[in-house]
Amino acid sequence: MTTPLPAFAAIVVAAGSGSRAGGAKQWRILGGKPVLRWSVEALLKADAEDVVVVVAAGSEVEAGAALTGLAGWRLAAGGATRADSVRSGLAALGGPDDRPVLIHDAARPLLGGAVIRRTIEALAEADGALPALPVADSLRRATDGVISGAVERDSLWRAQTPQAFRYRTIVDAYAAWPADEAAADEAAVVERAGGRVRIVAGDPRLMKLTFPEDFAMAEALIPRQIRVGQGFDAHRWGPGSSVWLCGVEIPHDQTLIGHSDADAGLHALTDAILGAMGDGDIGDHFPPTDPQWKGASSDRFLTHAVERLTARGGRLVNVDVTLICERPKVKPHRQAMRERLAALLSLPLDAVSVKATTTEAMGFTGRGEGLAAQALATIELTGS
Structure with a gap:
């Protein structure tokens, strides 16, 4: 002792x-x-x-x-x-x-x-x-x-x-x-x-x-810890003419319904970064009951998470986002999404991945009822 x-x-x-x-x-x-x-x-x-x-x-x-x-x-x-x-x-x-x-x-x-x-x-x-x-x-x-x-x-x-x-x-x-x-x-x-x-x-x-x-x-x-966080988000479809995904607006015959702009990709990624730090989730920092976040651009949530990481003496290493939906087609917009995320996160392009998949017409995404996103974030935290 x-x-x-x-x-x-x-x-x-x-x-x-x-x-x-x-x-x-x-x-x-x-x-x-x-x-x-x-x-x-x-x-x-x-x-x-x-x-x-x-x-x-x-x-x-x-x-x-x-x-x-x-x-x-x-x-x-x-x-x-x-x-x-x-x-x-x-x-x-x-x-x-x-x-x-x-x-x-x-x-x-x-x-x-x-x-x-x-x-x-x-x-x-x-x-x-x-x-x-x-x-x-x-x-x-x-x-x-x-x-x-x-x-x-x-x-x-x-x-x-x-x-x-x-x-x-x-x-x-x-x-x-x-x-x-x-x-x-x-x-x-x-x-x-x-x-x-x-x-x-x-x-x-x-x-x-x-x-x-x-x-x-x-x-x-300086001693460093490597940590990995994961995030998941889903929103239902509703009437609209475009959808926001990974910070990019895509023309579409529907939109995602949510308190903010319902960008499921950015929401999942924000949760992944917060999760890697053990810093709660997006709802803790931006409660959906708070009217100030109604219709808010989700890039504000993402940059907030990165700022909290920086304040902890950490840095983001890489991110990987998967969008799960039947429509819209993500591939034509994937490069624009990667570039937007790289700019928001101050990461090189090869440290940013955006992918898309379907569920072969199964489940709520397969029936076209909504869209889901999952994300992984790798961070590095410094020790004292």
Whole structure:
């Protein structure tokens, strides 16, 4: 049984300009959600009782958008240097003096609970703790591109964050730090003040996003789930002159009857996407008793489902729709349907399938009483 962690707080430093990464990397999307959100979610999931997010002045709107829907965090204004930003976060956080405080860089988004636990537990026998990885590659000194010697690597470590300290320890250490010197990190500040900082095992996934190419590597490290959802819908025929199927209007001597435009193909596909997420069905999101959806275009339902998927950090991989009817003939319109779905779903055409079949004159579709549709959707959801 895992021992509960003591109450702890955290500071997430997200005030940098990200110039080497091509812009403010904390707002960029990684695995379907902003870089900053990954760290804040991980800390809240680990039961941090207070999370202070330090951002540059004027970035409050971006921070609010990145962290929408999360509770337990608040903002502090960043400073001219990283040390200034950390000081601002500490001032906003406050005591108690013995409370563990994690200080973490938003540019290291793939933070896991195991690293959080190791750094906090190490405070039982040290003044500070930092996760680190041993240097695996051989190291060389070079001048003007010419090797001038090797560097012994046995005692070298690659420092990561979050770094952990008792609140009073890190506040007093910063108070003693020379104002004209730049601090490499909080561990260096505590060491200068005479503190003992312990190294704990880091995580290779806890890489720092520094250069544009780092984002592609981080994307590859994010755990993903593949899920499949299915949907089914049917509508009866009634008087009319056209029918909507998979977002395309087809001239016909009848129309499908429903509260909205009765596009059975889009309804089935919407349910398939919602089902893959475990997010209810179309009736939960668009009740047929609500008059605002009377006659509504069903592409609104479909895009709503995709938006909810995107908000979960997921993406649509492919879709497959089967229309079941004797009439109208679907084949002449199938390409137009595929193209319309590809546009609505932002998918390549070869990830969209539309097929049609009959029931050989059996059942309600065979008797011409109605039309049915079934759909499959494959989605990819990112883990934390």
